[in-house]
Amino acid sequence: MSRINRARIVDGDQATAASLNDRFDDFSQANALNRFNLRDAAVDLPQLAKSPDFQAPFIQVDDIGKSDLLHASPVSVSGFSSAPYTSPHIVEDGAGNATFATYSGGLTVDPEEVLRIYWSLSVDADLSGGPENDGFQAIVVNDTTNAASAISTSAGCFVAWLQWDITSSSLTNWTEVPGQGDFKTAFGSNYGNALSFCKATTVIPLWASYPPVLSDGKPTSARTTNSMGWRGVSGAWHYVPTSSTTIYGLRIVLLGVMHPNRVSTAGANNLVMDTAAGGVKTTLKYTGGQLVTFVNRVQ
Amino acid sequence: MKQWTKREVRTGGTVSPDSVQAEMTSSQGSIATLDRSQLPAACIDTARLADYATHRIYEEIPFGSTTGEQEAVNDEDAPLNNFSAFTYQEHNSGWTTVAETTLSDFKGGHLFAEWSGNAYVWPANSQPNVTVRKFSPRYVRLRLVVAGRTLVESLGPSSHEFFRVFGTGIFEQGDLKVLAQVKLTDQSYDDMIEERTTNNPICQAHVYSMRFLAVGRWR
Numbered sequence: 234m235s236r237i238n239r240a241r242i243v244d245g246d247q248a249t250a251a252s253l254n255d256r257f258d259d260f261s262q263a264n265a266l267n268r269f270n271l272r273d274a275a276v277d278l279p280q281l282a283k284s285p286d287f288q289a290p291f292i293q294v295d296d297i298g299k300s301d302l303l304h305a306s307p308v309s310v311s312g313f314s315s316a317p318y319t320s321p322h323i324v325e326d327g328a329g330n331a332t333f334a335t336y337s338g339g340l341t342v343d344p345e346e347v348l349r350i351y352w353s354l355s356v357d358a359d360l361s362g363g364p365e366n367d368g369f370q371a372i373v374v375n376d377t378t379n380a381a382s383a384i385s386t387s388a389g390c391f392v393a394w395l396q397w398d399i400t401s402s403s404l405t406n407w408t409e410v411p412g413q414g415d416f417k418t419a420f421g422s423n424y425g426n427a428l429s430f431c432k433a434t435t436v437i438p439l440w441a442s443y444p445p446v447l448s449d450g451k452p453t454s455a456r457t458t459n460s461m462g463w464r465g466v467s468g469a470w471h472y473v474p475t476s477s478t479t480i481y482g483l484r485i486v487l488l489g490v491m492h493p494n495r496v497s498t499a500g501a502n503n504l505v506m507d508t509a510a511g512g513v514k515t516t517l518k519y520t521g522g523q524l525v526t527f528v529n530r531v532q
Numbered sequence: 533m534k535q536w537t538k539r540e541v542r543t544g545g546t547v548s549p550d551s552v553q554a555e556m557t558s559s560q561g562s563i564a565t566l567d568r569s570q571l572p573a574a575c576i577d578t579a580r581l582a583d584y585a586t587h588r589i590y591e592e593i594p595f596g597s598t599t600g601e602q603e604a605v606n607d608e609d610a611p612l613n614n615f616s617a618f619t620y621q622e623h624n625s626g627w628t629t630v631a632e633t634t635l636s637d638f639k640g641g642h643l644f645a646e647w648s649g650n651a652y653v654w655p656a657n658s659q660p661n662v663t664v665r666k667f668s669p670r671y672v673r674l675r676l677v678v679a680g681r682t683l684v685e686s687l688g689p690s691s692h693e694f695f696r697v698f699g700t701g702i703f704e705q706g707d708l709k710v711l712a713q714v715k716l717t718d719q720s721y722d723d724m725i726e727e728r729t730t731n732n733p734i735c736q737a738h739v740y741s742m743r744f745l746a747v748g749r750w751r
């Protein structure tokens with residue numbers, strides 16, 4: 234380092250050529266620069282030889298679903314009518330072709346990187362036969378005449394979650410991403426996920442039901458139930474692998490109708506399939522969206 | 533820089549201790565420490581960068597609890613086909629912290645933070661007595677508070693749906709405390725709050741599968 238420790242020149246000192254030369258020699262940089270030689274915040278962007286992708290080494294955008302801006306002929310997914318289900322609905326292009334993200338040669342994400350996934354989809358809900366009070370979908374309150382009156386929780390939903398293939402580019406080994414369950418866990422006679430295994434799940438609402446008249450905490454028997462209509466839904470998921478992980482594909486799958494349910498009072502919160510509200514009573518329609526794969530360096 | 537900045541030695545000039553000292557002091561200030569103007573461009577490559585030299589990403593899944601659910605209000609008396617979560621009987625109103633974290637060793641600079649997850653709101657109380665009150669949609673309002681300042685605030689979900697809020701700001705160096713907070717639409721006197729047969733409280737809202745990511749950039 235180049236700190237100079239020689240004492241100051243004061244009046245009365247005898248100045249000689251040797252002493253002055255010694256002082257100038259003090260300035261020679263005998264050793265490499267180190268942090269002591271640099272002022273705080275001395276290094277700025279111009280001093281950093283960074284490749285353009287240092288902080289964000291990978292980004293890719295893939296179209297998913299069906300391109301249909303006018304919603305003229307969307308893809309329809311009926312509510313599932315048996316549980317546990319066999320296979321979820323894979324977001325497709327309307328012609329039976331699954332749409333998903335693939336990465337040429339595989340995308341390797343290292344432990345000092347974070348995988349960031351963002352996706353969107355345009356969806357609509359079609360209701361027929363009044364699913365809002367079927368199965369688990371309703372609770373009972375007193376109406377204005379103190380008679381029992383069922384009212385929907387409006388918690389019925391489809392779920393969308395992420396699956397990936399980290400085995401090979403043949404894309405035949407799709408599994409749920411870490412932290413995400415497959416909604417096939419048995420809870421009594423029902424099947425679904427504890428909320429703790431919904432880390433890559435997006436909930437898609439189907440309807441909102443409310444009494445048009447409420448008074449002192451009691452409704453009349455009338456109900457207004459509106460399906461949610463066309464709307465954009467989205468999802469986000471982040472993952473820092475503990476060891477290098479190569480991803481060959483990533484996709485969105487759909488399942489419904491789901492509803493909150495607990496096995497016991499103190500039991501965990503779950504989302505389980507409610508087949509009574511599924512089948513032809515509830516249909517999810519969708520068109521297009523995008524899936525963004527983004528890798529950032531953590532440090 | 534190695535150049536005469538105070539006095540220039542000239543042939544026949546008189547040298548005093550002060551004149552030498554002034555130049556030495558000036559030179560020492562510019563050589564013993566270097567600032568960015570003295571460093572060549574691109575003199576440090578990524579292989580020489582210390583960790584977190586330019587930025588840092590903070591990521592948490594699950595966020596807030598081991599299950600990713602809010603646990604601020606967990607009313608187990610709600611019906612089994614409800615979430616064990618917010619009820620008006622146990623919720624104290626106002627902003628409620630449902631998750632928190634600390635951005636350790638934030639070096640000062642630009643912060644981007646995002647909070648996402650699923651939320652449930654029971655919309656059935658949206659239409660109180662129409663002769664007295666107007667339509668009153670129910671929301672789970674959301675906000676992120678960083679180092680005591682609101683980074684982002686959102687009206688939030690009004691049904692059972694996914695949410696993602698994000699914001700940016702300039703923050704000081706140090707460990708930054710982040711609070712994720714929710715605020716339910718307050719109860720009205722016409723609201724349904726209990727089930728019929730058991731008088732059990734009805735779940736009004738929940739927040740779960742929470743995720744958090746923040747990016748701090750200081751170069």
